[in-house]
Amino acid sequence: MTVTAIIPAREASTRFPGKPLAKILDRPMIQWVYERCRAIDGITSIHVATDSANIAAAVEQFGGSALMTSIQHRSGTDRLAEAAIILNLRGSDVVLNVQGDQPALNPRHPSLLIEALMDEPELMMATLAVPFPDPSEIADPNHVKVVMDHSGSALYFSRAPIPWPRDGGPGHYFKHVGLYAYRVDFLRQFVSWPQGKLEAVEKLEQLRALEQGHRIKVLIAEGLSPEVDLPEDIAKVEAVLRSAP
Numbered sequence: 001m002t003v004t005a006i007i008p009a010r011e012a013s014t015r016f017p018g019k020p021l022a023k024i025l026d027r028p029m030i031q032w033v034y035e036r037c038r039a040i041d042g043i044t045s046i047h048v049a050t051d052s053a054n055i056a057a058a059v060e061q062f063g064g065s066a067l068m069t070s071i072q073h074r075s076g077t078d079r080l081a082e083a084a085i086i087l088n089l090r091g092s093d094v095v096l097n098v099q100g101d102q103p104a105l106n107p108r109h110p111s112l113l114i115e116a117l118m119d120e121p122e123l124m125m126a127t128l129a130v131p132f133p134d135p136s137e138i139a140d141p142n143h144v145k146v147v148m149d150h151s152g153s154a155l156y157f158s159r160a161p162i163p164w165p166r167d168g169g170p171g172h173y174f175k176h177v178g179l180y181a182y183r184v185d186f187l188r189q190f191v192s193w194p195q196g197k198l199e200a201v202e203k204l205e206q207l208r209a210l211e212q213g214h215r216i217k218v219l220i221a222e223g224l225s226p227e228v229d230l231p232e233d234i235a236k237v238e239a240v241l242r243s244a245p
Helices: 029-037 053-061 076-086 108-119 184-192 197-202 207-211 231-243
Strands: 003-009 045-050 066-068 094-097 125-131 145-148 154-158 174-183 217-220
Touching (some): 003 029, 003 076, 029 045, 029 053, 045 053, 045 076, 053 066, 076 184, 094 108, 094 184, 108 125, 108 174, 108 217, 154 207, 174 184, 197 207
Parallel strands (some): 045 066
Antiparallel strands (some): 125 174, 145 174
16 A cells, blocks of 8 residues: 655636745745655655646756646546556555644644554544644634544535534534545545535535545544645745754
8 A cells, every 4th residue: 555645736717816835945945845844754756736837847846746637627636536647656655634834733644644544454544633633723714624523534524613512612613634644545535526515514624525425534643734825825834944953
């Protein structure tokens, strides 16, 4: 079984055009993410899946592997599935979906997902969550919440604060981290399913798997890797990278 890290990257972002190529310290952001992936235990190979010749050229310039994929993809998961076909991955192989906006990615976090799929041969999909670092973010719909059962399987993901404390008092909230591991056979199934009703309402793609009756294992991680959503986030990430040992 191989474990392939794939970083979907597109240049035409609505909120931050050209984000993967934005300079962070002395390197483009996509290079930071790629190099972080090299530190993940158990990785067989790393690839950037993109529809941009500029991103592909930047990746090749720093010695990385770039896969050109269709410009028609609506999501990073669709791009991931095409990359798995290009790489001729086997059905039992594992694919890591690594977000291209986490230049300070903690390599231990994706390792948790790999370990989960190694330990449970029947497990098809896994993702991460962390305790909310900032309580003021709980009501923000841009920060996705997840609730799990006693075995750590996701019950639901929502932009709303879940669970809702009916009688007041503090709730126990977990923030979903958009890092995924899939078995290739399941990834192929996933992208073949139509968009689910809950997915359409919440605009959360992972709900498609739950609506189809499939299990998503949620691993609880410590700490949160800062993301770059907007240009003003770059300064925060640079500060984190400067302070890293």
